[in-house]
Amino acid sequence: MRISPMNLMTSFQRLFRPNKPQKELYLSLLLSHSYVGACAWSMDVDGTLQVTAVESKKLEKNTWENRIEIADGLIEKLSEHAGTDAIHQVVFGLSQEMLTPSGDIEKGVKIELKKMSTMLDLTPVGFVNIDTAVVFQIKHDEGVPPSVILLHVEEHAMLMSLYRVGTCVGTRTIQKTEFVVEDVETAIKSFSDIEVLPSRILLFGDDTINLETIQSQLLTHQWPNRVNFLHYPKIDVMSMEDVAKAVALAGASELARAMGIDIEDNEEELSEAKSRSAGETVVAQTPPPSEEKELSPESTIEEFITEEQSKEVKDVVEEIDEAFDKDTDSERLEEIEITPADANVVSVSPEVLGFGKKQKIRIQLPKFPKIPNMPKIPIHGIALPFGIIGMFTVVLLGFLYYLLPKVTITIGVMPQIITKEKAITISTTATVVDGEKFIVPGKKQEKSISGEKTLPVTGKKRIGDPARGTVTLYNKTTTTKLLKKGTIIDYKSLEFTLDSDVSVASASESIGSITFGTTPAIVTAIAIGEEGNVGVNSEFSVKGYDTSVLIARNSQSFAGGKSRETTVVSRADYDALIKALTDELVVKAKEELSQGVVGGEKLIVY
Structure with a gap:
């Protein structure tokens, strides 16, 4: 076949400047006992999250009928923002109270999620613990796994989660009373096995005014004197919009892995994240390594990505649909024994939402003729072998520098305050310090001060x-x-x-x-x-x-x-006058006595 230079140029333009396909919209639905939040988002071909709109509303009643009604209204608003009704694939963000201690969805909640998905025409992709998504968002923004105390504030309770280096150490449920600060302090003190607590507290929920009120109360508390903080903790509020985006980010990150997009996290980080997410399973099985696909001159990179992405998403949706459709009889829903194999919504980690391991895109470009070897030019009068050896050494060192594995280790030192008390004796007869008997030489000074003071009587x-x-x-x-x-x-x-x-x-x-x-x-x-x-x-x-x-x-x-x-002069007037005059005279006596202190002497007043 004859290929003209013009056809070859057109092929390369189509290969490296493809047309953008229509982005698919996803939905993150946040569910708790007091509010419902929703976020519409999409992904670029490189896995970058693009948030379209965020909506939230407080529950009128703590019932699933009310949740479904509010979720329907929020999805309708998101559709108006996005200009389309094609929002069906959903990632659920669930509060801690809807999950079991092992991280699975409660049986009753799982049944209600199935009803919600059916009534709202949604296709579940997976779910994530809201607390875990918030921690993943902080790690994404700051670059390191955070140590933080999360306080999820709802209408009648507060859910506390303590994370150390991105790992959940424990959770506590706090019933809300008028003594919010004392309740929070008691919950923090219950983590008795933690020697040094994270000096960071993050509040989030749907009621911004209530969050700011609690924040102001916590900021006025003497935390270092009451709880084992190294220093006064940083207390921030995370908006409902940012929480919804955090759930969306967790879903987008793992959906990108499932679709084979090369994301920033390496395999070691992925493995570490999985090991930290105890009790959390993945949504879709890891696809086998795909064979290299050769593109024709008319093919484009984006067409290749779109094809691979469609295949992966189809696998994910089919697996979730299969789990949801195992029992359609409403009378048999209560008899279902929920296991990880047939769960209708599978538990995920924010760092490993489970849509599959990352798969790098492999593209085989057209082969070009081999460039012929250039003739050697003889060089006389120069020590050529030594020059070649030096050049080879430089190239080898550069090659080794870029290929040899490197690791950056950050060592964090956690200071510990040690307090020790010891009784010492100050002796007026000693002349030198006795370190064994703890005797310090000293001298006694006395000062007589008189004064007068007038106070009004009451x-x-x-x-x-x-x-x-x-x-x-x-x-x-x-x-x-x-x-x-x-x-x-x-x-x-x-x-x-x-x-x-x-x-x-x-x-x-x-x-x-x-x-x-x-x-x-x-x-x-x-x-x-x-x-x-x-x-x-x-x-x-x-x-x-x-x-x-x-x-x-x-x-x-x-x-x-x-x-x-x-x-007349009362007893209280008399006592107040004596105290005020005594304080003034003591201060005056200290000032006069301190003038007689010289060298390394220290003044002790008793």
Whole structure:
């Protein structure tokens, strides 16, 4: 066949400048007990993630019917942003509470996911733990596996996960109360086997205002004094949009591997990531190495990629569909024994989502005629063998430099604070330091300081005069009654005392009647104040006697009772004055004593 130069040039242009195929849209669906999040995304041919739109909404009820209804609305919004309804392949992002301790999906959740996929016309590709996706996002951004405490804040609870160098050490569930900081501190302290905690706390959830409130409360807590942090932890908030993108990034990264796109991670990193993801399985089996495919001059690189990509995606979808369609009878759903072999949604790691190992694209370009050997030019008068040996040595060293394996090792040193206490004796008779007996020479200094200080007083006291008056005592018995000075007579709640001893004559009997014995007496109120000014004709009882024996009445009103409130020095005022003056004098004494310290001497005040 004859190939003209023009046809050859056209073939090369089509080979290296292909037309872009239509990108396929994928969906990441975030599910928790309080919200639903959705993210539409696609991938470039090199595996780069392209996010189209992100939406989220809070659950009205913690039911799967409400989740499906909200997810349907979010997918509709994403379709409007993307300008297409062809969003069917989904990666589920599930909160920790929907997973088993081994990392699998709870049986009840798995059944509900199948119903959701059927009702919303979705094809499950896999799932990822939201916490693990967030850690994978941090590693992707910072280049190293992070050590961090994740706090997934939901409506009624907070889910805490502790990661060290990208590995999950443990999880805790915290019920939300009004004491958020104390609850978080208690949960962190429960990781008792961790000597030094990661000095980084990351909060995420759907309620931005609530997250910022919790962040401000955590920032004011004295963490280094309460928990074993090396220094005050960095406390950040991750937006719902970034969390959705993190789940999308995890899906895109592993989907790129499944499609055979050469991504940045090497095989060692992939193996290490798999070993860290205990209990997590892959979505699709690793495809066997494909044979090299030779392109015709009219073929393009992108056509080759599209063909390989379609094959891999088809394998993934068929495997997931097969797992979902094993039992279609709704009455048999509850009897399904969920195993990794027939799970409808298979657990994945964010670093190994499981769409297959990476496969590099192999392209065999057209062969060109071999360039003929150039004739040797003889060189005379030069030590040619030595020049050739030197050139060969340089080329060999350069070749070895680029081909020999290299590794960069980063050694992280975790400082540990050691505190030790020891009692020492300061002796005024010693002249040198005794290291065995812990005796340090010293000298005693004394300083006498005087001063004065004035403070306003706050004490209150009531002062005044008691009321006084004259009463007539009535003796209703036939025997004389002797009342001592200080005897109390009562009028309602007021009490008065006799100013002197009083003898009350006995009653006398006449024909058909009794005349009470009477004696006047002066009384004084016990309490000061106007209340003691009793009105005329008031009847009093005598303490210790029944009213059928003795009573008293006044024929004139009592007078002289008055009171007022004045400011006096209280005990609190006295103590405050003594403390303030003492503090001032101690500071002044320290300043004067420090002037006498010379050389390497230290002043100790006690």
